Structures are given as structure tokens and as C-alpha cells.
Amino acid sequence: MSFAEEIMPIFRATLEVLREAGGQMPPSAVREAVSRRVDIPRDLQSPDAHGEIRWWTQVSFRTGEAASLGWMAKRNGWSITSVGAKALEEFPGDALYRELQRQYRDQRLFRADDFPGAFEQYQRNLGYARQLVHGGRNLERLGVGAFDVTDLYRAAWTQAVAALDHWVTQEIIDRAVALAQRPGAPRPNNFSKLSMPVELVEKVHRNAEPLEDAFRAALERFFEFKTFQQPDKIAEGFSHVSKVRLWKTVADKLTGQDPSKPIAADEIRTQLTEIAWRRNNIAHTADHDPNSFRRKKRITVRDAEQTIDVLESVVIAILQALGDLPPATDHSVPPAEAGSLGAAPAQTDAKRRGVIRGLSKWTEESLLHALDEYCPPDVADTLLAVYRHAESHPAFRGYIFGEGAHPSVTAWFSTGQDEAAMWSIYTGVSKSVLSINFEWMRNRGVPVDRLERLAHDLSVLPGWAGLPAQLSAASYAKRPSSTPAALARPDTAKVVLRALNDLLAADTSPRAWMVRGGRGGKREVRALEDGLIVIGWHEVGDLSRHSSRDDLADALRNAYPTAGSNVIANWMGQLWRFTTEIQPGDLVVMPLKSHHGHIAIGKVTGPYEYLPHEHVDFQQVRKVNWLRRDAPLGAFKDDLRASLGTQLTICRLAQNEAARRIATVAATGTDPGMTEEDPINVDELLEEAVLAPDGDPQPPGDG
Template sequence: MAYADRISPVLRAAFELLREAGRPLRPEEVRKEVESRVTIPAELRGPNAHGQARWWAQLGFRTGEAASIGWMTKRNGWAITEAGIRALDDFEGTELYRELVRQYRARRLPPRPHDRPGTTPPPDPIPAAFEQFQQNLQYARQLVDGGRNLERLAVGSFDVTDLYRAAWTQAVAALDHWVTREIVDRALALALNPEARRPPKFSNLSIPVELFERIHHHDEPLGETFGAHLEKHFSFMTFQNPEKIKEGFAYVSTVNLWVKVAEVLTAQDARSPITADGVRTRLREIAWRRNNIAHTADHDPQRPGRKAPITAAEAEATIEWLEAMAIAIQQALGDPLPAMTPDAADELRAAPVTAEAEPATGPRGKRTWDEPSFLQAVEEYCPAGVRDTLLAVYRHAESHPSFHEYYFGEGEYPSVTAWFNLGSDKASVWSIYTGPAKSVLAVNFGSVRNHGASRERMTRLAERLGVLPGSARLRDQLESADYGKYPSLQPDALARPEAREVIITALNEFLTGETPH
């Protein structure tokens, strides 16, 4: 059964419940009622890698996407909008879910360097910015749930309320990270669309001469090169204070941010109108508490030597408010610019040749890395288990009959991509990225999809790799993205004793296009 067939009844039941209620419902109310209305498949009832029921985690993500495109709201509870009711009436069966995915992808996902043909995928390009934000908020919610459970057990060996403080800090960090990525995504979309109207602040961005020369004289792809510059530029900024957030979004939009956000939030729940200064005040209070937790262990100035009190309900309300505000920011800014066609993007470069189009040779100049430097990096940066797995995968490639070539990267740290003949075309099947923080194996589903691999073939590969730690949702994530992603197997998975056999067996099956009996 396809993923859409499994999750669609859950999504539809939630929408029908909200329509019948005619008022905002608390998430737990939705959960209990949906469970009573729908027979949830066993594979969705089980826990995901973070211990949460898969169907509930997925419903959280899908309703976040629905709120982002205006089908529902999440301020002061979940509520369906007129647009959501129309969608419920217009799209039957699995089409409701498919239309949600289509509209969200079309309206909310801006172009990224790895989404365009001819570019090398980054080490871990999934999930998208808003999905990552939701996942980070889910981690915070799990901390709150854990604290509640421990309070019921009357645990006294440590201060259980510290879990609520950790959740608070996690939620603010999630917002900070999302704002950064949202700004970078939108700035990159502006750069890739030369006809788009640019905010004055965007036009005043400083660009090093070296970056200009790399693009203009050395034929480096604009999206990849400028995207890396933007990420570096904005990574040094902190987006927790409302003034800093507005300042950041001014690079990519001329909207009067907090006024528009207040209008959006008020429209979502007219019973609780809020002003721009009300939004800013609430955000400052949340950021102040986060800083007090981080820097003074939540010292209570009114009670020297003691922590400020905090409850599960307060932490939970903060998480919900930050999610609602992020959705309102998206709606206030409007949809990102659409991705350019490859032909239009080529006009922005001095030459159309790229790493993926020409993996072995080309006019881009000498390689930064080669096999000796890559092997030295694996030896230096990788723990023994990770090193053994990565080297086994690396050495397996050139021993396979369909192997075509290695392409060594030009990033800050050594990397290598393996190209194979898939039958009708050549594609980069996997990439290994090394670094002091971690080393990963990226499986390039987006590349093999673009070069002729069948859905059945990609599905089998995702299923085989899904047995590794942290990959339980791999197939679902890939299906929801139409396999246009480049997921990475993380060190914890690579270090497992069985990882080498699992990965190589999966690759052998994929490369031959046959299922072993």
C-alpha cells in the first residue's frame, strides 16, 4: 500500500473532525477522536526513530503544511478554514493528501542548489526548512511529554521541570534555525531569478570579489556557490529577538513584517486579536526566558538561589505559539519565487558545464581533493566503525560492473561521489562527505530519479536502507517528496556492525535492478 493510501484516511478524518467541531480543538482532542474514527495501519501505529507514533508525527507535519497554505490554522488550537473545507469537498480519497503535497511543494518550497540539474547535493539536504522546524518542535514536545510522565511517577531524583526548560530552549533554537534557512532559501531564489524585484537590502548584500570570479571566470554554478556564501553570511546572525528577525527578512521582502504577522494571527482567531507590538512583546518574553534558562540556569530574581517556576502547560503553549507564528510569517511573506528552468539558469553562468553533467573532466580547473586526500580524511575524521563502513562502500563501487567513475568534490572538506550506469543513463548514486563534526553517506535519490531509475527500484532501495537506525521514515519522506531528495545515513547508522552488509546488498540490488530470491 502506497504511503498516500495509508496517511490519507488519517488526514481526512482530522479535517472532517475540525469541520464538524466548528471551533478550534486542542491537538490531544484531535488525536483521541481520530483514533476512534480511523483504523490506523500497524506500520503507522508503531513508534518512529524518536519514540512517537508515526501516524501522529505525520499528522503533525501534514497539518503544519496545511496551515502553511491556508487550509487550517494552529493558533489557540487546530481549526479548519474555508479553503480547507473547499479542499475537503473538492478532493476525494487520497486526492486530498496529494493535492496538499502538490500545493505545498509548489507554493512553499523555494529552489535550492541541489534541486537543479547539474549540481552536487549537499551532505544532508533533507528535510526542507519548515519540515526541519517541525521536527525540532517535535523534539521539544517530546521533552514536555517526558516531563509530564515523570511528574506522574513522582520522580524526585532530579528536577523534572528542567525538561520543560530544555523544551523551551529547543523551541527557540528551532525558530532561530528556521528563520536562517528561510532567509537563505528566499535570498537564493532571488539570485536565481534575475527578473525578480529585489528589496533594497538584498541589493546591498556584500559579495566578495573571489566569489564573483569563481562564478564569472571559473564557471562555478551560481546557485551552489552563492547559496554557500549566503549560508555562511547568515549563520553568524541570531534570530530570536523580533527586531533581528525583521532585520533578517528585510533582505528578502519589503513587507512590514510584524504588522502583517499580527493581521494573519488575528484573522486565524478573531476572538483573540493581537497587535504588532503584542507579537513582538510575546516573542521578546519567550527569548528572554530562553536566555535566562541558558545563562543563569533560570535563576529567579525574586527568590535568590531558586529557579523560576515553570509548568508543562507553559512550555507547551510556547511551542504552539512559535509554530503558529512561523506559519504566520510564511503567509505574511508570501510564496517564494518559483524555481527557474535549467535553460534560464544556464544563462546566468559563463558556461553550462557542471559537475554532474561532466563528472570527470571540464573547464572548471583543478580538483581541490583527490583519492589520497579523501582516504586520509576518512582515517582522520571517522571512528573505526564508521570508517570501515564508508571504505567498504567506497571500494565496492569500482568493483561493480556498472561503476562509471568517482568524482572528488571541491568543498571545505574532502568528499567523493560514485557514478554508475543505470541502463539508460549515468547517475551519481551515492556521495561520501567527511569533516571533523561527522562523516555521512548521502544516497542520491534525486539524481537517480532524474536519470531514469524507476519508482519501484527506488522504493526497494529505500526499504532496504530503512532498517538502519534513524532511517525508519526514509521511504515515507522520499515518497512525499517524489523521491527528489538526497538523504544521508548518519554516523550512528554507519557504525553498526550490520551497516556494511545492509548498504552494499541494497546497492547491488538497486544497480542490477533485480530483486534477489
């Protein structure tokens, strides 16, 4: 009988015991009940090299896997969930164990070389910590006096925290590598902050090293000297690979496992902070008692066991909170609204050529053959004009040729912070379409205002008059496809290409922003000296933890419970601009209250940063290269000077060709004025009218 076959009935008995209990059970009680129910093989009853009973070690591992899948909970004891109870019913006998292994492998991330996954390594490392506790307990019973037996509990504590640190690092790396291999999967904004040396990029480009290996090596260097023991650092690390509100979601998961003992996000963070502090005290001061340097802090076997159990339950909840990686977008499938394309053209025996991302069934030659064979000439001319334009654009990054039944090609462009699949061509025997991929662009961070402008520019095409309203109602989660009638028009290609060019130019051209220096200009002097733009709202903490506007709004409500909904919306918009919309290379102006009648002009050089150890006035910052520190306000013409009178702390200066004119003032000291009329931005004028109940548009410390 194989080892797995010996474990199968034991695992099933474990879930059956929990189901019959109808609630939580201490792990030791589960062990006793299982040992009475199942005839455990003799070799599994013997201790391993560390003194742990083999079958109990395996049950700990397998129940950890079951808990990560939601079959059971391990918080404040063990219990079965409705999902686990259903699995017991649906999978009789040993099939239950095989289903556990199948689901676990399907939903967890594994290395191609069968290297243990991150969670498997974590379970092993926690197992080592438990073995230290087990050994300490036995020595205490024997009354060993040659050394302080409780040091084994301290060692177990340190081992458990190290296990957490290592798991977070590996889980982030595994998820980042998986995202890199799924070009169609949506990415968090912070994913783009992960760096990869040019040397490795070149190796991947020349096919000298697989992307997985190269990116993994780069990430291991990137995280080599980072630690993930403190809750803020853990959340920051996972923000690279997930948009989830980590500790709020983890708290919800843990509360769901034991509703009788709800737990809040701040309580989890406090627990983890205290555990990490104790670990550091053990490692750096031999766990001295702060009230007496002559003795160590007291520690018991129960303290060590509870710490290990807490860390195990938190990691399982994090896995459930993160969920599975989203599947890669299938670029081969045309949108449903495109309708039937008819029969699929025959595959041609053509040699691949052109710029191709990844492997594919169809090729450039087979796609061009299908367009020539089945498209009316005027439709083919439009599609070919769009297709050939891509490679001439500096933002073009490559094609994906489809693997579906019908020939297809999708073009990727750089949109500033990320790359997006902007359009796709699908062709069949009876119809060919051009799809504009608004949904995929939105998922890659293209700002809504740019998508709105694109929809407006395309609405002049036949059948697309209602496009702006339809896309807005669907939050731009659509991929509208042109009709054959629209493609047959001689001006369609010009309309589409002009609209796409405008979107790409808008996303890559520097923009201008105003960021004020605080009430009375109290932050201005240091901001100029240190090359910073700085804002307040320190009560919210690290803004990069909030990966969506809704998350940020929730954080503001928690920090300012008396603020009205309009004020929260106003503040959320400003902070979102500061953290996400402002890009390196953009221009920024800071009206100076410390030097009345003057402004500073700079160029943004870095991303948003949170500096928790700084004074509260300098915790939310971005780096800036100040080009002029005392430009006279009178150097600007009346229209642009009026724009600088807004009461917002952070706003975009989008009217009156502001970016071009501010750059000219920075370079020459003179405002050249308008070259053409610019429309008024009504939304920003309305936003300025939103005031807090006391008439002050900013939280304390801003203005």
C-alpha cells in the same frame, strides 16, 4: 502499503473532524476524534524512538504543511479554513493528501539535493521539543526524584527557540538564493546589502561553481554569527528578501485565524521577546528566579506546550505573510501595447557569442540576422545603434537573449544600488520595436524623478508626446514601445541614447544633501567627532523595517498620532531621503549652530544604521568622512548660500550645480559659481512651506 498511503486517510479524517466541529478544537481532542473514526495501522500506533505515537507525529507535520498553505489554522487550537473545506470537497479520497503535497512543494523552497526544506527542518526541531515535554510529563507522573524533571521543559523551551532561530536563517538564505536565480524578479532594497566574496564571484563567472552553491555558501558565512530570536532581528533579517511589513502582516494573519482573540503587532513582538528572554535565562543562569537566587523560576508542562504552540503559529503566519517569491520577469514577451510583430522569423543555426546572461533560445547572430532580413534599413540602423551602444557604456552589465517565439534582447545596466533591464528589442517578420522598460526600472529602485526626466526626454519622439502623463498616471508600471515611424527617423537613436545616458549619469554621479545637526546643534560635536550624520524621530524605531513610502508614513502616524497629514507626508519624504535616496559617495553639508556662520562638508561612506542601544539622539545615523569641519558660509556665493537656508532637516541640494560647487569648496575653499542657468525645483520649495500645526516643521529634537 506505503507509509504515505497509511497517512492519507488519517490526514483526511483530521480535516473532516475540524470541518464538523465548525470551530477550534484542542489538538488532543482532534487526536481522540480521529482515532475513533479511522482504523489506524498497528505500526503507526506504536511509539517512535522518542516515545511519540507515530501517526500523531505525522499528523502534526502534515497539519503544519496544511496551515502554511492556509488550509487550516493552529492558533489557540486547530480549525479548518474555507480554503481547507473547499479542498475537502474538490479532492476526494486520497487525492486530498496528494494535492497537499503538490501545493506544498510548489509553494515552498527546496534544495536541489533534496535536503529538507527550512520549514520541514523547523517542524522536526519542534517535534524534538515536544518529545522532551512528553518525556517530562511521563516522568512527573512516575514521581521520579533523581533529578529535576522540569529541566526537560526548560530544555524543550530552549530547543523551540533554537528551532525558530535556525528556521529564520535558512528561510532567509533559501529566499535570497531563489531571488539571485531570478534576475527579473523585483528585490527589496536590503537585498543589495547581502555580500558575496570576490573569490566566489570569480568562480561563478568562470562557471567553476553554480550560482546557487556559491551564493548559498556566501550567505551561510554572512549569517553564521547572527541570531534571530528577537523580533526586531527577525524583521531585519527578512527585510533582505521581502518588502512586507512583517509584524503588522503577521498580526493580521493570526487575527484572521481567530478573530475572537485579535492580536496586534506589538503584542506579538512582546510575546517573542519574553520567550527569547526566558530562553536566555535558562541557557545562561539555569533559569534562576530573579527574586531568589536559591531557586529556579517555576515552569510547567503547560508553559512549555504553549511556548511551542506560539512559535509554531507565528512561523506559519510569517510564511503566509512572506508569500511566494514573485516569478521572474519574462524578458521574452513584448509588451501588449507593442501590438503584433507578425510571424516569428526562422531560427538560425548560429554560434553564440557576445555577453549573455544565462541560457537562451535566441542568440546574438540569430537576432542580427532577423534585423537584417526583416527590418527596413532605417529601422534596423536605429535598433543596431541602440544595441551597440550598450557595450560601450561603463554601466552596462549584460544582455539577455530571449527564449520566446520572436527574437529579442534585453540590456541590463547598473543603476547605482541595483541592476535594471532598461530596454528590449523585439523583432518579427512584419514589425520590430524598441521597448523602454520603465516598469522594470521602477521595480529595481530607479527613483521616480529620474524616470520622470527620462519620459520627458523621450516625449519628443513621434507618438510619445503624451508619454510623461501616461506613465505618471500608471505609476510608471508600463513598458512603452516605439512605433516603426519613430524608429525610421534618423535622429531617434540620438534622442534615445542621450536620454538613457542622462538617466545613468544622474544615478551614478554624486549628489549633495543637507542634514542638520539638531536643535541648537546639540548633535553636531559628536557627529563630527564620530564621523556621522544623525537625525531624530527615534520614536519610529528602526526605519529600515519600512520598505516603502506608504509603510514609513504608517509608522510615522502611529508614532505621532496628532500630526496632520501634510506634516506626516513632509517627514516621510525627509526620512526616505535619509534611509534610501542618499547614497555612499554623495556629498553632505551640516550647517553648524555650534560654530555660527560655518558648515561642515563630508562624503557619505555607509548605509543607514539603527543603533537601539545608543542615546535617542544617536540612534538614526549614517557614517560620513568629514572633508571640512569649518568651511565659512561666506565662501559660498549668494545663490548657493540661499539654498542652505531651508528649514528642512534633510533635503537635497539639487539647484545651482550644488554638488559640483560644494565639492570644489571642500577641495579648495572657494565657490566657483554657476556655469549655466539651473531651473528652480518647485516641489522642494512647496515642501518647505509644510509646517506642523504649532509652526515647527520638525518633531522634538530636530531642527
